[in-house]
Amino acid sequence: MTASTLDEHLAVHRRRVEDALAAALPEAAAEGEGDCPERLAAAMRYSVLGGGKRLRPVLCLMAAEACGATWREALPAACALELVHTYSLIHDDLPAMDDDDLRRGRPTCHKAFDEATAILAGDGLLTLAFELVARGVEPADSAVECVRILAQASGPSGMVAGQMADLQAEDRAEAGRDGSAAELEAIHRRKTGALLRAPLEMGAVIARAPEAWREALARYGRAVGLAFQIVDDLLDVEGDEAKVGKRVGKDSGHGKWTYPRFLGVEGSRAKARQLAHEAVAALAPLETRGGRLRELALALLEREC
Amino acid sequence: MTASTLDEHLAVHRRRVEDALAAALPEAAAEGEGDCPERLAAAMRYSVLGGGKRLRPVLCLMAAEACGATWREALPAACALELVHTYSLIHDDLPAMDDDDLRRGRPTCHKAFDEATAILAGDGLLTLAFELVARGVEPADSAVECVRILAQASGPSGMVAGQMADLQAEDRAEAGRDGSAAELEAIHRRKTGALLRAPLEMGAVIARAPEAWREALARYGRAVGLAFQIVDDLLDVEGDEAKVGKRVGKDSGHGKWTYPRFLGVEGSRAKARQLAHEAVAALAPLETRGGRLRELALALLEREC
Numbered sequence: 186m187t188a189s190t191l192d193e194h195l196a197v198h199r200r201r202v203e204d205a206l207a208a209a210l211p212e213a214a215a216e217g218e219g220d221c222p223e224r225l226a227a228a229m230r231y232s233v234l235g236g237g238k239r240l241r242p243v244l245c246l247m248a249a250e251a252c253g254a255t256w257r258e259a260l261p262a263a264c265a266l267e268l269v270h271t272y273s274l275i276h277d278d279l280p281a282m283d284d285d286d287l288r289r290g291r292p293t294c295h296k297a298f299d300e301a302t303a304i305l306a307g308d309g310l311l312t313l314a315f316e317l318v319a320r321g322v323e324p325a326d327s328a329v330e331c332v333r334i335l336a337q338a339s340g341p342s343g344m345v346a347g348q349m350a351d352l353q354a355e356d357r358a359e360a361g362r363d364g365s366a367a368e369l370e371a372i373h374r375r376k377t378g379a380l381l382r383a384p385l386e387m388g389a390v391i392a393r394a395p396e397a398w399r400e401a402l403a404r405y406g407r408a409v410g411l412a413f414q415i416v417d418d419l420l421d422v423e424g425d426e427a428k429v430g431k432r433v434g435k436d437s438g439h440g441k442w443t444y445p446r447f448l449g450v451e452g453s454r455a456k457a458r459q460l461a462h463e464a465v466a467a468l469a470p471l472e473t474r475g476g477r478l479r480e481l482a483l484a485l486l487e488r489e490c
Numbered sequence: 491m492t493a494s495t496l497d498e499h500l501a502v503h504r505r506r507v508e509d510a511l512a513a514a515l516p517e518a519a520a521e522g523e524g525d526c527p528e529r530l531a532a533a534m535r536y537s538v539l540g541g542g543k544r545l546r547p548v549l550c551l552m553a554a555e556a557c558g559a560t561w562r563e564a565l566p567a568a569c570a571l572e573l574v575h576t577y578s579l580i581h582d583d584l585p586a587m588d589d590d591d592l593r594r595g596r597p598t599c600h601k602a603f604d605e606a607t608a609i610l611a612g613d614g615l616l617t618l619a620f621e622l623v624a625r626g627v628e629p630a631d632s633a634v635e636c637v638r639i640l641a642q643a644s645g646p647s648g649m650v651a652g653q654m655a656d657l658q659a660e661d662r663a664e665a666g667r668d669g670s671a672a673e674l675e676a677i678h679r680r681k682t683g684a685l686l687r688a689p690l691e692m693g694a695v696i697a698r699a700p701e702a703w704r705e706a707l708a709r710y711g712r713a714v715g716l717a718f719q720i721v722d723d724l725l726d727v728e729g730d731e732a733k734v735g736k737r738v739g740k741d742s743g744h745g746k747w748t749y750p751r752f753l754g755v756e757g758s759r760a761k762a763r764q765l766a767h768e769a770v771a772a773l774a775p776l777e778t779r780g781g782r783l784r785e786l787a788l789a790l791l792e793r794e795c
Contacts, residue, residue: 221651312645
């Protein structure tokens with residue numbers, strides 16, 4: 186462990202990710218073949234470079250470092266994860282989906298631009314993510330494995346499945362049918378969990394880590410991902426609008442399923458604590474190499490936004 | 491050249507693609523982690539398995555064979571191309587985009603299901619395409635190169651850029667501003683051309699073909715792609731509704747840019763002929779190996795739908 190605090194460590198990684206994202210996104214260029222139209226480039230940059238915790242890319246850099254690679258080797262994969270995450274937010278915010286006007290305290294992509302541009306910006310980011318992995322991850326077998334992990338986590342049996350299941354749960358909730366914490370967990374495992382586990386596995390693959398480490402990191406990612414979601418729900422109940430940058434209480438409107446609703450506030454806090462400790466326990470095979478990730482899991486419990 | 495006719499050859503390849511697509515798409519499964527929700531799977535299958543010429547995958551199989559690989563080696567990449575093509579149709583048909591009710595003679599995905607499902611089905615198909623390439627193309631360096639080609643052809647500087655430019659051209663056309671054949675060609679090179687060139691390049695990569703063959707096939711794909719688009723526009727003007735399965739004349743409504751509009755019907759036919767001959771000429775480095783692709787380029791001029 187170095188002398189820097191966890192917060193300093195995260196801030197440095199975040200800055201690296203910000204710079205790499207800015208460099209990876211197309212610049213606005215109006216016409217030529219092989220260029221990105223100005224409006225499309227602007228919408229992509231607006232959504233990706235508009236803030237965010239960069240949790241997925243930072244997890245990827247930290248996992249790669251824990252397994253002995255350099256953060257630089259993991260940077261293209263880290264950026265790809267953030268592009269996939271951002272595309273999913275853009276599409277989820279669309280009027281036909283969650284119909285949100287605000288994201289990170291600013292107008293959502295379809296409000297700042299228009300619906301067609303937002304759909305295409307999302308499509309473009311998802312596609313660009315795979316291009317970044319193919320161009321930036323080496324050697325080739327690691328790149329292929331990262332493409333596979335990223336696609337599986339975000340595809341029709343992963344994140345996209347989770348969003349579909351979430352929409353269907355909302356329909357049922359609006360029709361007055363009640364759910365359970367188990368059903369909610371099944372949705373979150375796919376909707377957010379899969380793409381929070383992927384960075385850990387991709388980091389391990391890039392570092393060519395032994396299988397036992399990769400499995401340990403996958404278990405860590407699974408527990409941390411769910412803890413993160415529960416804390417998110419708690420913040421939504423308790424939070425204040427300025428801190429979280431979206432309308433507080435929205436998710437608890439019209440009967441939407443949340444952890445506090447099924448487990449209560451105290452029950453949710455206890456569950457998040459338990460998951461954070463599961464995450465820490467999962468890191469055992471990495472011994473001291475897992476120090477920063479251990480700190481991060483415990484710090485998630487303290488987060489305010 | 492074998493004794494089968496081109497039509498027979500295409501029909502056999504098409505059948506192989508149909509079977510592989512049906513096997514690659516998720517089956518409907520309601521609940522578990524790692525499964526695809528039933529409604530999402532149904533929407534994806536409805537759109538992919540609802541007919542279509544399968545031009546992109548067949549081109550990929552033919553290019554691989556021309557360069558000495560087996561069609562089987564190229565099948566995962568071929569399916570990936572069709573998934574990307576289908577996703578683009580689903581999203582282009584959305585109300586916020588071209589707002590089409592019919593596709594291949596059946597209700598479009600958002601009409602048969604709903605808008606949210608259609609957006610997610612498109613997202614799922616695009617993601618699954620990259621998973622198919624990562625899982626199915628071997629060895630790893632060929633898989634990585636195919637991911638790169640596919641992403642670049644379909645991404646924010648390729649197909650997505652073309653759709654954005656097309657929407658902007660429509661806005662300008664509706665505002666009464668006139669365009670030119672050169673501007674239309676610039677749109678098509680990105681909107682459809684890039685994803686018609688990609689199958690040829692991917693086939694060459696899978697066959698580990700010499701660079702000269704890959705370049706020849708890329709030139710062929712470029713010319714054939716544009717010829718195909720021009721014939722499409724001609725069919726739209728001349729075609730009959732039953733044959734093409736969409737409302738004829740729609741594309742020439744409200745001032746939409748088409749080749750017949752800028753070059754006239756005869757001028758468009760001449761341009762398509764010229765491009766088909768360019769395509770044939772490009773195949774020279776492949777010598778007799780290019781026989782089937784040569785036949786296909788000439789046959790495109792005769793197509794009726």
